[in-house]
Amino acid sequence: MNIAEEIALIGKRARVASYQLRKISKDVKNKALLNVAEKILAHTEWIIRENRKDLENAKTQGQTSAFIDRLELNPKRIKEMAESVRVVASLPDPIGKIEDQYIHPNGLKIARIRQPIGVVGIIYESRPNVTIDAASLCLKSSNACILRGGSEAIHSNIALAKIFSDAVTEVGVPENSLQIISTTDRSAVGEMLKLDQYIDVIIPRGGKGLISRIYEESHIPVVAHLDGVCHTYLHADAELDMSLKIVMNAKLQRPGVCNAMETLLVHEASAPILLPPIAKALIEGGCELRGCPRTQMLIECKPATEEDWFTEYLDKILSIKIVGSLDEAIQHINYYGSHHSDAIVTNDYSAAERFLDEVDSATVYVNASTRFTDGYEFGMGAEIGISTNKLHWRGPMALEGLTTFKFIIRGNGQIRQ
Amino acid sequence: MNIAEEIALIGKRARVASYQLRKISKDVKNKALLNVAEKILAHTEWIIRENRKDLENAKTQGQTSAFIDRLELNPKRIKEMAESVRVVASLPDPIGKIEDQYIHPNGLKIARIRQPIGVVGIIYESRPNVTIDAASLCLKSSNACILRGGSEAIHSNIALAKIFSDAVTEVGVPENSLQIISTTDRSAVGEMLKLDQYIDVIIPRGGKGLISRIYEESHIPVVAHLDGVCHTYLHADAELDMSLKIVMNAKLQRPGVCNAMETLLVHEASAPILLPPIAKALIEGGCELRGCPRTQMLIECKPATEEDWFTEYLDKILSIKIVGSLDEAIQHINYYGSHHSDAIVTNDYSAAERFLDEVDSATVYVNASTRFTDGYEFGMGAEIGISTNKLHWRGPMALEGLTTFKFIIRGNGQIRQ
Numbered sequence: 080m081n082i083a084e085e086i087a088l089i090g091k092r093a094r095v096a097s098y099q100l101r102k103i104s105k106d107v108k109n110k111a112l113l114n115v116a117e118k119i120l121a122h123t124e125w126i127i128r129e130n131r132k133d134l135e136n137a138k139t140q141g142q143t144s145a146f147i148d149r150l151e152l153n154p155k156r157i158k159e160m161a162e163s164v165r166v167v168a169s170l171p172d173p174i175g176k177i178e179d180q181y182i183h184p185n186g187l188k189i190a191r192i193r194q195p196i197g198v199v200g201i202i203y204e205s206r207p208n209v210t211i212d213a214a215s216l217c218l219k220s221s222n223a224c225i226l227r228g229g230s231e232a233i234h235s236n237i238a239l240a241k242i243f244s245d246a247v248t249e250v251g252v253p254e255n256s257l258q259i260i261s262t263t264d265r266s267a268v269g270e271m272l273k274l275d276q277y278i279d280v281i282i283p284r285g286g287k288g289l290i291s292r293i294y295e296e297s298h299i300p301v302v303a304h305l306d307g308v309c310h311t312y313l314h315a316d317a318e319l320d321m322s323l324k325i326v327m328n329a330k331l332q333r334p335g336v337c338n339a340m341e342t343l344l345v346h347e348a349s350a351p352i353l354l355p356p357i358a359k360a361l362i363e364g365g366c367e368l369r370g371c372p373r374t375q376m377l378i379e380c381k382p383a384t385e386e387d388w389f390t391e392y393l394d395k396i397l398s399i400k401i402v403g404s405l406d407e408a409i410q411h412i413n414y415y416g417s418h419h420s421d422a423i424v425t426n427d428y429s430a431a432e433r434f435l436d437e438v439d440s441a442t443v444y445v446n447a448s449t450r451f452t453d454g455y456e457f458g459m460g461a462e463i464g465i466s467t468n469k470l471h472w473r474g475p476m477a478l479e480g481l482t483t484f485k486f487i488i489r490g491n492g493q494i495r496q
Numbered sequence: 497m498n499i500a501e502e503i504a505l506i507g508k509r510a511r512v513a514s515y516q517l518r519k520i521s522k523d524v525k526n527k528a529l530l531n532v533a534e535k536i537l538a539h540t541e542w543i544i545r546e547n548r549k550d551l552e553n554a555k556t557q558g559q560t561s562a563f564i565d566r567l568e569l570n571p572k573r574i575k576e577m578a579e580s581v582r583v584v585a586s587l588p589d590p591i592g593k594i595e596d597q598y599i600h601p602n603g604l605k606i607a608r609i610r611q612p613i614g615v616v617g618i619i620y621e622s623r624p625n626v627t628i629d630a631a632s633l634c635l636k637s638s639n640a641c642i643l644r645g646g647s648e649a650i651h652s653n654i655a656l657a658k659i660f661s662d663a664v665t666e667v668g669v670p671e672n673s674l675q676i677i678s679t680t681d682r683s684a685v686g687e688m689l690k691l692d693q694y695i696d697v698i699i700p701r702g703g704k705g706l707i708s709r710i711y712e713e714s715h716i717p718v719v720a721h722l723d724g725v726c727h728t729y730l731h732a733d734a735e736l737d738m739s740l741k742i743v744m745n746a747k748l749q750r751p752g753v754c755n756a757m758e759t760l761l762v763h764e765a766s767a768p769i770l771l772p773p774i775a776k777a778l779i780e781g782g783c784e785l786r787g788c789p790r791t792q793m794l795i796e797c798k799p800a801t802e803e804d805w806f807t808e809y810l811d812k813i814l815s816i817k818i819v820g821s822l823d824e825a826i827q828h829i830n831y832y833g834s835h836h837s838d839a840i841v842t843n844d845y846s847a848a849e850r851f852l853d854e855v856d857s858a859t860v861y862v863n864a865s866t867r868f869t870d871g872y873e874f875g876m877g878a879e880i881g882i883s884t885n886k887l888h889w890r891g892p893m894a895l896e897g898l899t900t901f902k903f904i905i906r907g908n909g910q911i912r913q
Contacts, residue, residue, distance in 0.1 A: 098830065101854060181875065187864055189874060196886050197856070279886050300717075300887045321909045328911035413515065435904045437518060439614070447604055447907030456912070457606060457903070458598065469613050469696050469900040470717045471888040483886040486874070487852045490864030492738045494745035495873070 082262060086270035089225055090277030092255040093198045097223040099253035101195060105172045108218055111247035112168035115215070116161040118246040119239075123157050129238035130207065137231055145335070149205045150232055160211050160239075166460045167215040173478040174221050188489040193482045195221035197279040200271055201463070202227045202293060204285035207235035212461045213282075214243045214257045220481035223256050225278065227271060229285070230263035237261055272297040282464050287391075302476065304467040306417035307337030308391050309449045312408040312434070314425035315348040321446065322353050322424050323360060328448040329422065331364045335393045337465060338420050338452040342388060342398045344408045347373070350401045354378050358399075366395045373401040388415040405430050409437045416440065419467050420449040441467060441474035499679060503687035506642055507694030509672040510615045514640040516670035518612060522589045525635055528664035529585035532632070533578040535663040536656075540574050546655035547624065554648055562752070566622045567649055577628050577656075583877045584632040590895040591638050605906040610899045612638035614696040617688055618880070619644045619710060621702035624652035629878045630699075631660045631674045637898035640673050642695065644688060646702075647680035654678055689714040699881050704808075719893065721884040723834035724754030725808050726866045729825040729851070731842035732765040738863060739770050739841050740777060745865040746839065748781045752810045754882060755837050755869040759805060759815045761825045764790070767818045771795050775816075783812045790818040805832040822847050826854045833857065836884050837866040858884060858891035 080088070119126070130152040137147050152160075173193055180190040199222045201213045210226060217224035228236035240259035248254055260267050272281065275298040283293045283303045290303050311329050313322045329340035345354055350373070358368060358378040368380035369387050380399065387398040388411070402408045412421050422444035423434040431445045442452045452475060454462020459477035466472045472480035497505070536543070547569040554564050569577075590610055597607040616639045620626045627643060634641035645653035657676035665671055677684050689698065692715040700710045700720045707720050728746050730739045746757035762771055767790070775785055775795040785797035786804050797816065804815040805828070819825045829838050839861035840851040848862045859869045869892060871879020876894035883889045889897035 098854070098856070101856075183873075183875065187868065191891075194856075300885070302887070324909060324911055332912055431906075435906075437515070439515070439518075439611075440902065442903040442905060444905045445907060447905055447910040448912050450912035451604065451905065451910070452903075456600070458600060468717070470719070473900050474608075474903045483890050485857065486859040486869075486891045488859060488861045488864055488868065489848075489852075490862060492741060493864040493868070494741055495749055495865050495867035 082264055082266050083270050085262070086260065086267055087274065087277075089258050089260065090198070090271075090274040093223040093225050093258060094277045096253045096255040097195065097197045100221045100223055100256055103221070103252060107251050108172070108221070109168045111218065111250045111252045112164050112215055114246040114250055115211075115243050116164040116168070118242050119157060119161040119164065119211070122238075122242050123154055126152055126157055126235070126238055126242070127154070129234040132234040133232050142231070146205065146231075150207070150235070152207060152235060156208065160208050163461050164211060164215045167219050170219065170460045170478060172219070173482050178484055185493050186491065187493055190487050191484050192487060193479075194485050196481060196483050197222060198277055199224045199481065200227070200278040200281045200299065201225070202268060202271070202281065202283045202285070202289070204229040204289060205232055207232045207239060209284060210236045210239040210259070211243065213463055214240070216461055216463050216477055216481060218247060218252065218256060220478050222481055225258050225260065225271065227260045227268060233261070233263055268293075269296060272299060275299045284464050300471075302464065302466050302468055302471055302480070304337060304419065304465045306391050306467065307339070307419040308341050308389065308415065308417040309338060309419055310342045310344055310412045310416055310421045311340050311449065312344040312402075312412070312421070312423045313346060313349055313353055314405065314423055314427060314430050315346040316427050317346070317349050317353060317424040318426070319353055319356060323357055325422065325424055325446070325448050326357055327360055327364065329450055330361065330366060330397050331395065332448075332450055334395050337391075338449050339393070340397070340449055341390065341392055342400065342415070344400050344402050344411060346405075346408070347401050347403050350374075350377060354399070361397060364395070366397055369396065369398045371400040374399045377401075391417070405433060409434065413439050417467060419465070420444070420452040422447060422449050441465070499681055499683050500687050502679070503677065503684055504691065504694075506675050506677065507615070507688075507691040510640040510642050510675060511694045513670045513672040514612065514614045517638045517640055517673055520638070520669060524668050525589070525638070526585045528635065528667045528669045529581050529632055531663040531667055532628075532660050533581040533585070535659050536574060536578040536581065536628070539655075539659050540571055543569055543574055543652070543655055543659070544571070546651040549651040550649050559648070563622065563648075567624065567652070569624060569652060573625065577625050580878050581628060581632045584636050587636065587877045587895060589636070590899050595901055602910050603908065604910050607904050608901050609904060610896075611902050613898060613900050614639060615694055616641045616898065617644070617695040617698045617716065618642070619685060619688070619698065619700045619702070619706070621646040621706060622648055624649045624656060626701060627653045627656040627676070628660065630880055631657070633878055633880050633894055633898055635664060635669065635673060637895050639898055642675050642677065642688065644677045644685060650678070650680055685710075686713060689716060692716045701881050717888075719881065719883050719885055719888055719897070721754060721836065721882045723808050723884065724756070724836040725758050725806065725832065725834040726755060726836055727759045727761055727829050727833055727838045728757050728866065729761040729819075729829070729838070729840045730763060730766055730770055731822065731840055731844060731847050732763040733844050734763070734766050734770060734841040735843070736770055736773060740774055742839065742841055742863070742865050743774055744777055744781065746867055747778065747783060747814055748812065749865075749867055751812050754808075755866050756810070757814070757866055758807065758809055759817065759832070761817050761819050761828060763822075763825070764818050764820050767791075767794060771816070778814060781812070783814055786813065786815045788817040791816045794818075808834070822850060826851065830856050834884060836882070837861070837869040839864060839866050858882070
């Protein structure tokens with residue numbers, strides 16, 4: 080079998096499994112997830128042994144320590160992984176939820192109810208815990224899933240997928256509900272993206288290059304987040320204490336992630352008071368600052384170019400702009416931003432409400448750090464990704480985002496006039 | 497200006513209008529829609545005069561009478577068009593609806609609320625009432641829209657769009673909330689499909705050729721229905737009276753539409769009783785029958801080929817298959833069908849429930865004709881289309897399907913630990 084045939088077979092098996100999955104009960108799904116948690120803990124040593132192979136390859140290839148850190152599984156992380164599966168098991172089942180129900184004047188009983196999507200394909204890089212998160216969320220939402228992890232984590236991913244599969248089939252979940260693509264051949268992704276007859280949605284998690292390529296190539300609908308150019312706007316009345324705390328957290332608590340702030344907007348009335356101490360703290364935190372001309376007159380920084388306002392640095396770099404009004408701030412965010420996560424700091428009621436109403440982003444904050452945009456933080460148990468699409472799902476996505484619905488209509492002989 | 501520049505300008509204006517539209521109140525939207533209804537009635541004569549130009553072109557081109565019938569606007573149809581705008585005005589406003597709201601243990605107040613998608617592009621053929629339906633639904637859901645109707649209805653569409661635009665701007669709706677592409681140059685559609693920065697979703701309505709082309713070419717997400725291979729399954733216990741009534745309605749009441757039945761499945765236990773009288777009635781109704789080998793032994797019909805089971809005839813042709821079990825019927829529908837609308841006729845409770853659960857279609861019926869799959873029939877006031885996509889929306893789509901949501905988070909200084 081060549082790669083195209085192999086991937087097509089995986090797709091076909093997933094489709095079959097997806098129809099079988101519709102018939103298993105909530106109890107079986109939850110029992111299966113609890114068994115996964117148990118088996119993950121029981122196999123801690125084996126997981127660490129397999130993970131070590133990936134870590135050694137990464138070191139041989141001279142990967143950065145940040146990369147190696149993301150890749151590493153230790154007893155603490157394995158315990159957390161098992162715990163997150165237990166959380167998913169404890170969440171309400173999303174399937175069968177009635178969204179709407181009414182009786183038509185002609186007597187037809189019309190209901191719209193939540194259903195699994197069918198087959199979910201997940202393409203991801205480095206962090207092996209995605210294997211378990213994605214598989215758990217797909218099982219809980221009665222979807223079959225096909226996982227394609229990065230080659231850098233192949234041993235860890237195969238081990239985790241095997242533990243998951245064995246644990247769930249043991250209690251009656253259909254075989255092939257979870258399948259992992261074990262070849263590291265790069266053409267496998269391209270083959271996967273052709274299988275629109277077997278895969279209903281592709282969810283990519285990873286760098287911009289991976290995601291752009293998938294959008295370009297896929298014959299299957301894609302739900303993905305492409306960019307996280309997130310803003311914090313300090314309004315005219317913003318207080319220094321809260322502004323400083325939120326800015327430092329949004330920019331520096333973890334600069335390499337999509338919900339970290341990339342651009343700081345400051346109202347001209349508060350800029351002279353707020354910017355100097357905030358700039359000082361950011362620079363002490365190792366952050367490079369790039370400012371608009373007015374910013375450059377208040378603090379020491381490099382000039383920001385037009386390009387900067389569009390840029391997701393994913394690093395200790397921040398662009399800063401002084402704006403004349405709330406309107407200018409909102410327009411800047413809607414024009415330059417990526418509609419991911421944006422925050423205002425203010426105690427002005429109508430400014431806060433206008434910001435919430437008019438900023439066209441997946442998540443909009445008042446007086447909090449954009450770093451909260453995350454399925455776990457939002458109480459979803461885990462997340463399958465964060466969508467910057469406007470269709471299907473927007474923002475952190477977990478169980479409900481992994482469902483579709485259908486209309487069911489019960490009649491007693493009605494025909495159309 | 498060349499066509500590419502012209503279409504891009506329309507896109508840019510729509511994006512600007514979409515941000516202005518977010519700020520207008522429900523009252524203004526409803527007042528605008530009621531004004532549209534009034535103005536449509538007041539301009540009946542002018543609409544008919546413009547429509548006559550299209551009708552004359554169609555006759556010159558030798559179009560079929562069915563085509564000319566779809567194109568024609570008369571006082572009755574114009575009155576219905578105005579009435580449907582009034583219905584849309586009377587529906588609940590979809591924007592701002594809270595889908596979910598909770599307080600995180602850290603005090604963040606997290607809510608998920610319905611929002612307009614932004615800019616909706618609609619590409620459609622022949623029937624000019626789509627101009628008014630689409631524009632009304634988009635305005636009610638606070639979306640800017642760009643309409644591209646077929647060249648065969650260009651005079652009617654431009655007249656209707658002008659009446660709509662004038663009527664809504666008169667009461668304060670932003671200009672360019674509705675724009676119509678007035679060139680009939682075929683390259684305009686291609687240019688529209690490139691504008692992913694200005695258009696958020698493309699909704700095509702028309703033949704399979706149009707829709708396949710749009711899926712192929714579009715850089716913008718598409719919500720569309722591609723095929724309507726709909727089934728009716730007569731279970732082992734199905735009664736002749738109800739079966740006959742539902743089959744005749746689903747196949748012959750209007751054979752050229754997507755929710756008409758294309759394949760009839762009959763359980764082997766009831767086939768000898770049901771098939772002969774049903775076949776007789778269908779043949780008397782002018783329907784050609786194509787049957788599986790077992791069907792051919794019971795009634796006079798042509799042999800059905802493998803291709804027939806996949807075919808949407810949109811005509812007075814029906815393929816018929818005898819199945820050995822409910823399972824075989826469900827498998828046939830899931831494999832050969834287009835996941836649009838499928839019905840079972842039975843009085844067997846568990847067969848009905850299994851059919852509703854296991855048939856993977858947008859709309860699934862017990863004891864009713866598939867012809868009901870329609871936004872108006874489902875109580876949505878009108879429809880923007882019927883989606884066979886599984887993502888974003890499934891089945892008849894109207895106001896709620898024209899929204900997305902965003903998360904709004906109110907804090908008092910929370911930062912991520």
